[in-house]
Amino acid sequence: MTDKHELTPLWEVFIRPRNGLHHRHVGSLHAADSALALQSARDVYTRRGEGNSIWVVRSSDIAASDPSFAEPNFEPADDKIYRHPTFYDIPDEVGHM
Amino acid sequence: MGAAAASAEATTVAAIVEIADDCLILGHRLSEWCGHAPILEEELALANMGLDLLGQARALYAHAGEIEGKGRSEDDFAFLRREREYRNCLLVERENRDFAHTMLRQLYFAAFMQPFWRTVAATSSDETLRGIAAKAEKEMAYHLRHAGEWVIRMGDGTEESARRMADAVIELHRYTGELFMASPARADAVAAKLLPDPGSLRAEWDETIATVFAAAKLTAPEIRVMQKGGRDGIHGEDMGHLLAELQFMQRAYPGQTW
Numbered sequence: 001m002t003d004k005h006e007l008t009p010l011w012e013v014f015i016r017p018r019n020g021l022h023h024r025h026v027g028s029l030h031a032a033d034s035a036l037a038l039q040s041a042r043d044v045y046t047r048r049g050e051g052n053s054i055w056v057v058r059s060s061d062i063a064a065s066d067p068s069f070a071e072p073n074f075e076p077a078d079d080k081i082y083r084h085p086t087f088y089d090i091p092d093e094v095g096h097m
Numbered sequence: 098m099g100a101a102a103a104s105a106e107a108t109t110v111a112a113i114v115e116i117a118d119d120c121l122i123l124g125h126r127l128s129e130w131c132g133h134a135p136i137l138e139e140e141l142a143l144a145n146m147g148l149d150l151l152g153q154a155r156a157l158y159a160h161a162g163e164i165e166g167k168g169r170s171e172d173d174f175a176f177l178r179r180e181r182e183y184r185n186c187l188l189v190e191r192e193n194r195d196f197a198h199t200m201l202r203q204l205y206f207a208a209f210m211q212p213f214w215r216t217v218a219a220t221s222s223d224e225t226l227r228g229i230a231a232k233a234e235k236e237m238a239y240h241l242r243h244a245g246e247w248v249i250r251m252g253d254g255t256e257e258s259a260r261r262m263a264d265a266v267i268e269l270h271r272y273t274g275e276l277f278m279a280s281p282a283r284a285d286a287v288a289a290k291l292l293p294d295p296g297s298l299r300a301e302w303d304e305t306i307a308t309v310f311a312a313a314k315l316t317a318p319e320i321r322v323m324q325k326g327g328r329d330g331i332h333g334e335d336m337g338h339l340l341a342e343l344q345f346m347q348r349a350y351p352g353q354t355w
Contacts, residue, residue: 029138040138
């Protein structure tokens with residue numbers, strides 16, 4: 001018998017809550033192909049009106065950063081607070097940003 | 098208001114209850130999968146579809162109870178009738194058997210109900226029914242797609258899945274004819290422009306099934322005599338077992354609510 005997970009690989013699910021927002025990762029599921037993955041995502045992750053658009057991506061197609069390289073990757077940004085846009089005065093007319 | 102009017106109301110109630118019974122019984126069958134589905138994703142999908150159907154049944158029973166005007170609630174219709182008073186078609190009461198049977202049964206039913214609700218939404222003389230139909234049509238469109246995709250994948254899948262789906266076709270196809278037969282109550286509802294003539298939905302159903310079967314590499318068997326009886330309250334052996342479970346709580350503890 002073929003391994004079940006070989007027939008139904010893992011998919012990552014992204015849901016867009018509303019128009020104008022971006023898709024957010026919500027979880028994963030097993031499915032045989034993209035059509036069934038989309039259907040399962042609908043059934044598993046949108047039962048309470050969570051969204052109006054679904055993306056699914058094969059988990060194996062995602063290239064991930066190496067956790068052991070996290071320090072070289074991310075620590076150099078820690079002391080560069082000037083990159084945050086908090087040093088600028090925003091004119092009142094602009095309103096909420 | 099005379100006997101004729103009262104009788105017209107009773108006929109309308111009977112025609113609506115037939116559809117509600119289809120939804121209730123199939124919804125109950127799907128609920129039997131709870132805790133038994135082959136994968137978690139399908140566990141939720143089956144329960145979702147069951148709840149869609151239960152919601153349709155509730156709305157229809159409530160509407161029938163209002164038209165009848167005798168104070169019968171949706172619970173009275175769903176839980177407190179005898180077997181012969183249920184008028185669902187035989188297809189929906191067929192046992193779940195395996196996943197192939199369940200998905201094929203869902204395909205057969207949804208391929209009928211989606212155009213049915215679409216027609217009700219567009220043409221019914223009853224505003225409440227049009228409202229129920231507009232919501233239900235979207236639900237059945239999803240059932241049709243979901244079941245269709247599975248029938249295609251199983252029919253054109255592994256040796257085992259193809260065998261199971263072919264067995265399901267042999268077993269269930271003979272129950273599809275009843276979908277298109279109009280009971281006397283339905284015929285009156287058609288004349289009153291309340292509900293569409295089921296026979297008029299045949300061509301679209303045939304086309305839907307032919308499309309899915311072609312992709313699934315399945316062949317529809319030639320059935321000389323279609324099974325029928327549900328619309329007259331003549332049910333299969335499984336129906337009693339189904340009702341025993343469906344009705345148990347209300348029979349054992351009358352009037353219980355959530």
